[in-house]
Amino acid sequence: MSTAATATLDRYESPSVATGRMGMWWVLASEIVIFGGAVVCYLLYRWHHPEWAESAVHTNELIGVINTVVLLTSSLTIVLAHDAAHHGDAARAKRLMGFTILLGLAFLCFKAYEYSHEVAAGFTPVKNLFWSFYYFLTGLHALHIVAGLIAIATVMRGVGRRENMQRVEYVGIYWHFVDVVWIFLFPLLYLAPKF
Amino acid sequence: MYHMQTGHAVGFWRKYVFSTDHKVIGLQYMITGLFMAILGGFLAYAFRMQLAYPNEAVPLFGQVGPDVYNAMVTMHGTIMLFWVAQPILVSGFGNYLVPLQLGAEDMCFPRLNMLSYWTFLVSTVLLVASFFVPGGAMGGGWTGYPPLNARMDYTGVDWGGTLWILALALEFAAALMSGINVLSTTLNMRTKGMTLFRMPLFVWMQNAANLIFMFSVGPLIAGALMLLADRTLQTGFFIPAQGGDPLLWQHLFWFFGHPEVYVLLLPALGILTEVIPTFARKPIFGYRMIVYSVVAAGVLSFIVWAHHQFVSGINPQLAVAFSLTTIMISVPFAVIIFSFLATLWRASIEYKVAMLFALGMLAEFLIGGVTGIHLASTSTDIYLHDTYFVVAHFHYTMFPVTFFGMFAGIYYWFPKMFGRKMNEGLGWIHFLVTFVAFNVIFIPLFAFGLAGHQRRIYDPSLWENLVPYQHLHVIATAATIVLLLGQIPFVFNFFWSMKKGRKAERNPWKSNTLEWDTPSPPGHGNFEAAPVVYRWPYEYSAPDREEDYRPQWLAPEAKP
Amino acid sequence: MLQWLPENIASYGAQYDAVFANIYYIVGAWFLAAELFLFFCIFAFGRRKGRKAGYLPGHSWKAMSWVLIPAVVILGFDLAIDHQQVPMWRAIKEKQPPADQTVTVKGKQFVWDITHPGADGKLGTEDDKQTMNQLYVPVDKVIHLNLEAEDVIHSFFIPNLRFKQDVVPGRSIKGWFKAVKTGQYKISCAELCGVGHGNMGGWIHVLSEQDYQKWLRGEEITTSRLDKDSL
Numbered sequence: 001m002s003t004a005a006t007a008t009l010d011r012y013e014s015p016s017v018a019t020g021r022m023g024m025w026w027v028l029a030s031e032i033v034i035f036g037g038a039v040v041c042y043l044l045y046r047w048h049h050p051e052w053a054e055s056a057v058h059t060n061e062l063i064g065v066i067n068t069v070v071l072l073t074s075s076l077t078i079v080l081a082h083d084a085a086h087h088g089d090a091a092r093a094k095r096l097m098g099f100t101i102l103l104g105l106a107f108l109c110f111k112a113y114e115y116s117h118e119v120a121a122g123f124t125p126v127k128n129l130f131w132s133f134y135y136f137l138t139g140l141h142a143l144h145i146v147a148g149l150i151a152i153a154t155v156m157r158g159v160g161r162r163e164n165m166q167r168v169e170y171v172g173i174y175w176h177f178v179d180v181v182w183i184f185l186f187p188l189l190y191l192a193p194k195f
Numbered sequence: 196m197y198h199m200q201t202g203h204a205v206g207f208w209r210k211y212v213f214s215t216d217h218k219v220i221g222l223q224y225m226i227t228g229l230f231m232a233i234l235g236g237f238l239a240y241a242f243r244m245q246l247a248y249p250n251e252a253v254p255l256f257g258q259v260g261p262d263v264y265n266a267m268v269t270m271h272g273t274i275m276l277f278w279v280a281q282p283i284l285v286s287g288f289g290n291y292l293v294p295l296q297l298g299a300e301d302m303c304f305p306r307l308n309m310l311s312y313w314t315f316l317v318s319t320v321l322l323v324a325s326f327f328v329p330g331g332a333m334g335g336g337w338t339g340y341p342p343l344n345a346r347m348d349y350t351g352v353d354w355g356g357t358l359w360i361l362a363l364a365l366e367f368a369a370a371l372m373s374g375i376n377v378l379s380t381t382l383n384m385r386t387k388g389m390t391l392f393r394m395p396l397f398v399w400m401q402n403a404a405n406l407i408f409m410f411s412v413g414p415l416i417a418g419a420l421m422l423l424a425d426r427t428l429q430t431g432f433f434i435p436a437q438g439g440d441p442l443l444w445q446h447l448f449w450f451f452g453h454p455e456v457y458v459l460l461l462p463a464l465g466i467l468t469e470v471i472p473t474f475a476r477k478p479i480f481g482y483r484m485i486v487y488s489v490v491a492a493g494v495l496s497f498i499v500w501a502h503h504q505f506v507s508g509i510n511p512q513l514a515v516a517f518s519l520t521t522i523m524i525s526v527p528f529a530v531i532i533f534s535f536l537a538t539l540w541r542a543s544i545e546y547k548v549a550m551l552f553a554l555g556m557l558a559e560f561l562i563g564g565v566t567g568i569h570l571a572s573t574s575t576d577i578y579l580h581d582t583y584f585v586v587a588h589f590h591y592t593m594f595p596v597t598f599f600g601m602f603a604g605i606y607y608w609f610p611k612m613f614g615r616k617m618n619e620g621l622g623w624i625h626f627l628v629t630f631v632a633f634n635v636i637f638i639p640l641f642a643f644g645l646a647g648h649q650r651r652i653y654d655p656s657l658w659e660n661l662v663p664y665q666h667l668h669v670i671a672t673a674a675t676i677v678l679l680l681g682q683i684p685f686v687f688n689f690f691w692s693m694k695k696g697r698k699a700e701r702n703p704w705k706s707n708t709l710e711w712d713t714p715s716p717p718g719h720g721n722f723e724a725a726p727v728v729y730r731w732p733y734e735y736s737a738p739d740r741e742e743d744y745r746p747q748w749l750a751p752e753a754k755p
Numbered sequence: 756m757l758q759w760l761p762e763n764i765a766s767y768g769a770q771y772d773a774v775f776a777n778i779y780y781i782v783g784a785w786f787l788a789a790e791l792f793l794f795f796c797i798f799a800f801g802r803r804k805g806r807k808a809g810y811l812p813g814h815s816w817k818a819m820s821w822v823l824i825p826a827v828v829i830l831g832f833d834l835a836i837d838h839q840q841v842p843m844w845r846a847i848k849e850k851q852p853p854a855d856q857t858v859t860v861k862g863k864q865f866v867w868d869i870t871h872p873g874a875d876g877k878l879g880t881e882d883d884k885q886t887m888n889q890l891y892v893p894v895d896k897v898i899h900l901n902l903e904a905e906d907v908i909h910s911f912f913i914p915n916l917r918f919k920q921d922v923v924p925g926r927s928i929k930g931w932f933k934a935v936k937t938g939q940y941k942i943s944c945a946e947l948c949g950v951g952h953g954n955m956g957g958w959i960h961v962l963s964e965q966d967y968q969k970w971l972r973g974e975e976i977t978t979s980r981l982d983k984d985s986l
Binding site for chain 3: 261262264265340342349350351435440441442475476477478479480481482483484506508511512514515518519523525526529530532534537539540541542543544545557561565566568574577578580582641642643645646647650651652657659660733735738743
Binding site: 128 | 304307371387429725
């Protein structure tokens with residue numbers, strides 16, 4: 001009797017993509033249409049409501065820029081973690097994933113600070129439809145950040161025991177996706193009104 | 196030789212409840228779906244009684260007021276589509292059969308698979324719970340149109356609608372997880388020799404269904420969150436007074452809702468592609484042509500959605516374009532249906548119950564298909580939209596797909612699932628009653644729709660123009676009761692055969708696909724030895740052989 | 756089946772029902788052909804001792820043409836149907852003939868609020884006549900409708916005129932019809948609009964020119980059942 005791991009080696013028609021990576025791509029495919037749908041709704045409304053620009057100037061683009069930098073840096077650290085895991089350096093991979101988590105938490109803190117000031121200034125989700133979309137899109141994104149952080153932390157535990165090192169790449173793919181979503185949201189929500 | 200039936204002992208809970216075995220999960224999905232079908236059927240009984248005998252207390256239920264009526268038709272639609280058809284046809288049969296037919300030992304993400312079922316079960320609990328909250332269950336139509344459902348005041352439904360949205364979102368998440376498994380497993384866990392064009396068409400159909408689902412449901416998930424915010428936070432995504440647009444929801448809903456029809460139809464056609472060749476003892480006609488038709492239909496299904504909105508106030512020019520795409524989608528399905536007909540030509544048909552249901556689905560689905568042309572054509576749709584004609588039309592598509600397709604699959608794969616055969620005599624009774632009663636319910640409703648009966652009114656006796664045709668409601672209701680009673684032989688047969696049915700060997704129908712190369716029922720890990728595939732799955736009645744089938748796993752004999 | 760359609764009193768009624776019948780006969784013929792073939796196969800090709808099924812995998816183009824040619828013919832019929840029905844759609848929803856009169860219909864939970872122009876023939880003046888669920892129009896006149904909604908989506912449906920249009924809050928949608936026969940006909944709401952949806956309806960009163968003038972003046976009309984306030 002052979003173990004499942006060795007059995008899969010020559011048991012199946014040769015797979016083109018590693019199974020875990022493929023699973024992650026399917027997850028992203030599902031996510032892209034969710035965010036895609038939400039962003040298209042926003043764009044359609046925005047098209048019909050040029051007056052939203054007046055609301056959009058009240059977003060805090062300084063924090064937006066800082067958060068963009070934070071997320072981009074966290075993408076770099078997770079790539080480096082993948083690289084370290086690829087070369088079998090579990091300690092370094094773990095450390096870099098730790099950095100990524102810290103940066104993700106920093107992003108959430110900045111976001112929370114931003115939300116609280118906006119709400120205090122009266123820009124609540126029911127202020128008008130622009131703000132509804134603002135909270136909806138950034139909130140959905142923040143939830144994905146939280147999910148990503150949990151996933152990275154879970155994988156990090158395994159890496160500490162030198163198990164499933166290939167999963168560093170998979171959470172990395174996911175983390176890049178969350179980053180890319182932000183790259184879309186930032187100009188659409190923060191910058192578009194100013195030009 | 197591998198021995199993959201890992202016999203390590205697992206306790207009852209790990210084996211049957213918190214199982215990661217794709218077969219157990221598939222059965223869990225199916226059985227949950229069957230239970231929900233009983234609930235959905237009971238709702239149909241109660242509101243059909245109200246329609247036939249307005250404002251008389253319904254036996255076993257009680258008085259049906261307009262609010263209860265709205266909740267019942269809404270929940271009937273929701274349950275039958277998303278808690279019966281979807282879990283049984285897509286997640287249920289898909290989970291059970293895709294790994295078996297590919298020669299795999301399990302899905303490639305077994306724990307994700309378990310998470311999928313348990314997410315689905317939570318969604319089921321939420322949905323059932325919504326009947327018991329103050330304000331009752333969702334009563335704003337299964338399409339959830341705003342503004343009606345964007346403010347609680349408009350329907351009087353309170354938590355019911357909110358739970359409905361949450362339950363749907365969870366159900367979608369569960370179906371996505373299950374779909375990711377099917378797609379990845381198909382790509383990466385085909386046994387040696389199982390090239391893409393040697394896969395059974397059932398596997399093709401399952402993959403197409405899951406792809407269509409994955410790419411259509413996203414925008415609706417986003418829309419559902421927006422609707423949820425409108426209901427609970429009073430935002431105005433769909434409220435015109437606050438700048439929102441109610442038609443946006445309709446676009447999001449039908450961008451998913453129409454492809455969803457094919458998400459449910461394709462797995463049922465997949466069941467037919469296995470059942471019909473087996474009992475016709477004949478290869479499926481035009482394997483590749485069917486595959487390409489499915490791809491074409493899948494692509495087209497994304498550009499037909501607005502035919503649900505011809506009279507909703509969209510641009511009339513746009514309606515013309517959508518009418519054309521909608522009428523065109525009949526072509527790939529015509530190819531598939533004709534291929535089935537060609538498969539039956541010069542066949543050698545065994546009239547087993549599974550085959551009866553498969554043929555029944557073909558016969559009934561044709562009615563659903565041809566009546567769709569009147570609705571796809573913009574001008575005739577003006578009159579028919581939101582009448583009972585539509586009700587009859589989509590029941591003629593969805594009922595054969597869901598129930599005839601499902602029964603064909605259950606009678607066919609029951610021996611594999613439980614190691615015993617179902618009783619054919621009881622099956623014949625079940626089939627005949629279901630077939631006749633179904634037609635007697637819905638043919639009158641076509642007539643009623645033509646007579647101008649609008650949908651979702653709780654008391655037709657208030658409508659002077661409908662009163663002369665009230666007898667049609669009585670006929671349909673009587674037939675509904677017969678149809679429901681007709682399921683008793685099935686339920687009995689199902690449980691009785693599980694314990695007392697005739698023992699089934701590995702390959703009781705002399706079939707070609709890999710699931711019949713396993714013990715009945717297969718153990719954890721499925722195959723005793725890794726199967727190798729030598730040919731396509733429909734090698735029936737080959738002229739150069741004595742037996743009329745040649746399974747995929749049989750090695751070719753050495754040439755003398 | 757077609758005899759179930761209620762009497763058609765729209766000016767485009769005959770053409771409209773002809774489109775209906777045309778599609779009905781085309782798809783009906785295909786349906787019968789397919790079902791007959793299916794049942795023929797079911798009864799003719801049952802299992803018999805000593806007879807083996809044919810081996811027809813349909814891999815070659817020649818074999819596939821048995822399926823593809825009928826499918827192409829279906830495509831032809833599809834296009835023909837669409838070609839015939841689209842002008843009807845355009846006539847109803849796009850090309851509105853000039854109005855003899857305009858009426859505003861506003862749906863709200865659970866009534867149709869209808870504003871007729873008064874004797875001056877204009878909306879928005881003092882002599883506008885407001886009614887609940889009762890629409891009065893002169894026969895043989897082109898009536899334009901401003902279709903609006905106050906709260907949720909409703910659908911203004913007059914079976915005898917083959918008229919249906921959703922009314923959507925926040926929009927004013929134009930519709931038109933010309934009734935060619937006097938009498939009273941049902942109006943209903945065809946879109947689920949809440950608890951009272953099943954009670955939301957009314958009547959359209961198609962009046963002769965004299966009767967219409969009488970109604971404008973508030974006089975009694977004997978030819979029409981004006982006392983009607985049921986659904």
